[in-house]
Amino acid sequence: MNISRRHLLVLLPAAAVAWKHVLAGTPQDSPNYQMSEHWWGMLIDIPKCIGCGNCVRACQTENDVPDGFFRTWVERYHRSDIHLENPEVISPDGGKEGFPPVPEGAEGDYFFVPKMCNHCSDSPCTQVCPVGATFISPDGVVLIDQKYCLGCAYCVQACPYGCRYIHPTKKVADKCTLCYHRITKGLTTACCEACPTGARQLADLKNPNDPIHAFLKTHSVQVLKPQMATGAKAFYNGLDGSVR
Amino acid sequence: MSALKDAGHLFRFAGLFVIAFVVFLVVRSYVVPKTFGQYGHYRAAAIGEIADHPMKFAGHETCEACHTDIADTKTKGAHAHVNCEACHGALAAHANDPTSVTPVKPDTAVLCARCHTASAAKPKGFPQVDPADHSSGAPCQTCHNPHSPGIGADTGASAAKGGAQ
Numbered sequence: 001m002n003i004s005r006r007h008l009l010v011l012l013p014a015a016a017v018a019w020k021h022v023l024a025g026t027p028q029d030s031p032n033y034q035m036s037e038h039w040w041g042m043l044i045d046i047p048k049c050i051g052c053g054n055c056v057r058a059c060q061t062e063n064d065v066p067d068g069f070f071r072t073w074v075e076r077y078h079r080s081d082i083h084l085e086n087p088e089v090i091s092p093d094g095g096k097e098g099f100p101p102v103p104e105g106a107e108g109d110y111f112f113v114p115k116m117c118n119h120c121s122d123s124p125c126t127q128v129c130p131v132g133a134t135f136i137s138p139d140g141v142v143l144i145d146q147k148y149c150l151g152c153a154y155c156v157q158a159c160p161y162g163c164r165y166i167h168p169t170k171k172v173a174d175k176c177t178l179c180y181h182r183i184t185k186g187l188t189t190a191c192c193e194a195c196p197t198g199a200r201q202l203a204d205l206k207n208p209n210d211p212i213h214a215f216l217k218t219h220s221v222q223v224l225k226p227q228m229a230t231g232a233k234a235f236y237n238g239l240d241g242s243v244r
Numbered sequence: 245m246s247a248l249k250d251a252g253h254l255f256r257f258a259g260l261f262v263i264a265f266v267v268f269l270v271v272r273s274y275v276v277p278k279t280f281g282q283y284g285h286y287r288a289a290a291i292g293e294i295a296d297h298p299m300k301f302a303g304h305e306t307c308e309a310c311h312t313d314i315a316d317t318k319t320k321g322a323h324a325h326v327n328c329e330a331c332h333g334a335l336a337a338h339a340n341d342p343t344s345v346t347p348v349k350p351d352t353a354v355l356c357a358r359c360h361t362a363s364a365a366k367p368k369g370f371p372q373v374d375p376a377d378h379s380s381g382a383p384c385q386t387c388h389n390p391h392s393p394g395i396g397a398d399t400g401a402s403a404a405k406g407g408a409q
Contacts, residue, residue, distance in 0.1 A: 035291075047367050048367065049367075050359055050366045050367065050370055051363070051365060051366065052358050052359045053358070054330055054358075058301065058329075058334070061300050061301075061333070061334045062299070062300045062301055062334065063297070076365055098358060098361075099363070099365065101363060102363055102364040102365050106364065110363075110364050110365035111365060112365060112366075132280070132284075132285040132286045132287070133286070134286075135283075135284055135285070135286035135290075136284075137283075137291055138283050143290065143291065143294055145286060145287050145290035145293075146290075147287075147290070147293075148286070148287055148290070177294055177297075180291075180294045180295055180297075181294065181295050181296065181297035181298070181299060182299060182301075182303075184295045185299075187299075187301075187303045188303070190300070190301045190334075193301050193303060193304070193327050193329055193330070194301070194327065194329060194330045195327075195330065196323075196325075196326040196327075196330045196331075196359055197325075197326075197370070198325055
């Protein structure tokens with residue numbers, strides 16, 4: 001084999017690129033997406049939620065969620081003046097088709113609270129899995145390996161937010177993936193895409209240019225059940241103390 | 245050597261143990277998935293499988309790439325921040341094949357009312373109407389352009405407030 005100097009100059013960089021791929025291991029599906037550069041969460045702005053149910057419908061469409069099960073749902077709270085600690089909560093069909101009218105002249109406050117997986121950074125659900133079928137991905141999303149899941153439902157019991165269910169036909173655990181197939185391609189989640197008021201916003205906590213950082217500094221933001229130390233990453237703005 | 249003379253059964257047992265261990269290693273290498281443990285106590289390949297789920301919502305940037313006229317109309321109105329698929333539904337199929345998959349125009353009587361029907365539970369600043377009372381049965385688009393719902397010169401944020409009641 002006779003390689004001229006010209007050929008060698010062309011071949012060397014090609015070989016270097018090829019070797020880099022060998023070193024990098026299996027290439028990821030989204031070539032420009034690096035898991036280590038992201039840490040995903042969600043901002044939920046309660047004063048903006050109008051309870052239209054767009055997010056619930058969008059999630060069911062995007063993720064083929066079976067009827068009667070929800071990866072996200074909307075609750076309507078009624079905090080009456082006398083029962084501040086025990087609000088009345090309704091969520092007919094997850095709020096998918098909206099809510100019944102508020103009774104005429106009703107006292108107290110009414111407001112909507114969208115719920116979803118909090119993608120906890122110390123998630124109770126992943127800790128109880130006996131087979132390693134559910135895990136926190138390197139970019140902070142709580143996912144389920146449905147080929148590995150046995151359907152024992154430990155995780156369904158462990159989630160303090162009630163965000164998991166056993167899929168009625170697959171018989172394995174199912175939950176919000178934070179639209180992992182979308183966010184890894186540079187898009188937002190289906191619920192955020194469909195929200196007409198911006199009450200839901202995907203947040204990348206590792207991206208210094210993400211508006212979440214300014215928002216967290218300037219608003220009174222809380223998470224659900226902070227006493228459980230789950231490291232929840234669904235940040236609620238304007239969360240009433242009565243919300244559980 | 246005489247000390248080991250009566251220890252043959254121990255060597256046989258140790259041999260069995262070694263064979264069992266080798267068998268265990270061989271079986272394990274076949275049974276445990278290749279990527280298990282790459283990032284943690286789970287199968288790393290599952291991440292890629294989840295990321296491969298097909299999309300139903302195309303995303304507003306995809307819509308705006310072709311429908312530039314509507315994108316322009318929207319930027320000036322109160323619906324500037326309402327994404328296309330919030331009203332039109334999931335349309336990735338249309339984006340992938342614009343000629344054979346054509347979206348159905350939403351019924352404004354249902355669509356507009358979903359967000360704008362008055363309710364004490366909705367935020368106070370949000371424009372809300374009693375649909376029956378507000379238009380006496382006339383369809384919303386008789387007066388409002390859904391892509392820029394303000395009427396006449398009254399557009400944008402002023403329309404959002406003026407539209408209430």
